[in-house]
Amino acid sequence: MTTGSSGNQYRESAAGDGRPLDLPAGASxxxxxxxxxxxxxxxxxxxxxxGSRTGAIVRVVGSVIISLIGLAVPVMGGEGFILVLGLLFFGFFGILGPVLTVKRHRxxxxxxxxxxxxxxxxxxxxxxxxxxxxxxxxxxxxxxxxxxxxxxxxxxxxxxxxxxxxxxxxxxxxxxxxxxxxxxxxxxxxxxxxxxxxxxxxxxxxxxxxxxxxxxxxxxxxxx
Missing domain, CATH: 2.30.29 (PH-domain like)
Structure with a gap:
């Protein structure tokens, strides 16, 4: 198969040698x-x-950023049920989300x-x-x-x-x-x-x- 320096990474053989597929520049x-x-x-x-490692990294970073919303609740003095929701929100997006993303990428x-x-x-x-x-x-x-x-x-x-x-x-x-x-x-x-x-x-x-x-x-x- 044709190979090249395109940024679109596709394996081209069952051996999984990681060579990139040379897609036409600007192709729809x-x-x-x-x-x-x-x-x-x-x-x-x-x-x-x-899938590319870059995509997984973007999802992990995005999940951590979203988790900061939950972390802001106790920082701003949230109490009771609101505090619990904030901590759950932080735990899901800040801990569980990144772990699942990394595990899935592997x-x-x-x-x-x-x-x-x-x-x-x-x-x-x-x-x-x-x-x-x-x-x-x-x-x-x-x-x-x-x-x-x-x-x-x-x-x-x-x-x-x-x-x-x-x-x-x-x-x-x-x-x-x-x-x-x-x-x-x-x-x-x-x-x-x-x-x-x-x-x-x-x-x-x-x-x-x-x-x-x-x-x-x-x-x-x-x-x-």
């Missing part, structure tokens, strides 16, 4: 998606690695795309686990789903498939008020080098390119 999101799929088609593989996930399928891999030490393996022809719908199950939760990429293999298969999902569709929901909330919304577009376009004959069934899954 759709152009970046098309460029990646061209590489998949040309070379047979594109591996998207773990999880070494990568997403491998080929013309036949995509595979989510988790590496621990010298071993690796295939979390999800999904063929493009088995995909029913690509979209997003709430990470908490509630409307206000953060939206994460979601793929509904006829069947997936791996260590984290999801239960059957169905639509309401329409004919039943059976399948598994695969969520991709792991910290990857491609942003959530760009990843959704990438998977949608990959499905269109590599499994065009399967598009007719997607309209029946939009309610998921």
């Amino acid at each position: 999101k759709s152009e970046r998606v098309r460029h990646r799929l061209d590489l998949v088609e040309k070379n047979g593989l594109l591996v998207i690695g773990r 999880q070494d996930y990568s997403l491998e795309l080929t013309p036949e399928e995509f595979t989510l891999i988790r590496r621990v030490g010298g071993s690796q686990e295939f979390v999800h393996r999904v063929r493009w022809v088995d995909i029913i719908h690509v979209g997003t789903v709430s990470s908490t199950g509630r409307p206000e939760g953060m939206r994460v990429p979601s793929v509904v498939v006829v069947g997936a293999s791996g260590g984290a298969r999801r239960p059957t999902v169905r639509t309401f008020f329409s004919r039943e569709i059976r399948g598994e929901r695969v969520t991709l909330s792991q910290p990857l080098a491609v942003g959530r919304w760009e990843l959704v577009d990438l998977l949608r376009e990959a499905r269109k390119r590599f499994a065009p004959q399967e598009q007719d069934g997607s309209t029946n899954a939009k309610a998921l």
Whole structure:
């Protein structure tokens, strides 16, 4: 694959050598998606690695800054229930939030795309686990789903498939008020080098390119 000095860091092989992907300068999101799929088609593989350390640092710093609001409550003489809320606020954003962010960033996930399928891999030490393996022809719908199950939760990429293999298969999902569709929901909330919304577009376009004959069934899954 082509490499260069671009600031967008994507792993380009299963060996995880960390070489950057040379995306066209000033490319739009759709152009970046098309460029990646061209590489998949040309070379047979594109591996998207773990999210950047800079992003994790920004989230930690932001969480600590927000926690100062809670710390200000006892400093300003807050008492009783208000004081308890302030301390809880500080504890969550100042301690728990940064710890969870660092722990999440240390999880070494990568997403491998080929013309036949995509595979989510988790590496621990010298071993690796295939979390999800999904063929493009088995995909029913690509979209997003709430990470908490509630409307206000953060939206994460979601793929509904006829069947997936791996260590984290999801239960059957169905639509309401329409004919039943059976399948598994695969969520991709792991910290990857491609942003959530760009990843959704990438998977949608990959499905269109590599499994065009399967598009007719997607309209029946939009309610998921």
